[in-house]
Amino acid sequence: MDSHITIRPAGPDDIPTVLALFDEAVAWLVSQGRTGQWGDKPWSANPKTIALVEKYLTTGSAWIAEIGGQPVGTLTLTDGPGSYIAPVEEPERYIHLLASRHGTGAGATLLAHAAEETRREGISLLRVDCYAGDDGKLVAFYERNGFTRTEAFRAQEGTWPGQILARRV
Template structure:
């Protein structure tokens, strides 16, 4: 018997991350991608990478980056999702996208992506959103394609040997650039 995912019925609020949020954001990112808790959601990378996904210093760096934001989504006063936005010329970069595993599959991720795209388009005037995804993550890439992102075939190497990105369990990892044109008539 298949159990339906929880339905998110509470109102989301969005804000920029603050220094006080760092521990909660690190915990959120880790819960979505690595370790046992990530296995309850569909975004886990635990089958391809071990080790940490981020740390306090990296999250602090993103918060402090000029031309960047770490967008936080809260529901009922609790952080349930986040994403990094960074200006890159005419484009915006979308990264560190995390949704708490217990909230995945209920539409929250789509809402966060839509807000990130709105910020990039309306507040920054970005014409394109860019992201990199580990190319073997077919289900995740398909999720982004359903949101209008296109595969470019432009690959960059995975940083093997740099444990800040995790400890690879396979030798075929690389990042693919995905892009989406942001039009002013989207909403």
């Protein structure tokens, strides 16, 4: 398979593709014994996660990363966070629905693309929130990609440890 990653816009027709990428990510996390982030059930079998993907792919700027024409990652940008995170007092772009095939480099490539899109739109703040439990590898991934921790939070009735991170672009 060609290792060159290309990024293309995504839309409502890509909902099954994005759900498949999340199903793959959940299966990989389960194989690592890491079910705290997204549980152990496929996103494509959960009405709430299906609705979440439908929402962001119809209202945000969604992207698909591909290698050799095969989807290996996805990310969506919006003008702000979900309802569980306080907005900020300046224009921002907020990352939602980032998933990538482990070991492809698609996650880092999508984050670089998100930074470039944010900069191109004349906005200097890019934020994301993520699962901060278990071994902290996800937070460290964002930090390796230029993000800085801003504040911790608890989601899902206080059971899910989260971290907000920001990057100036």
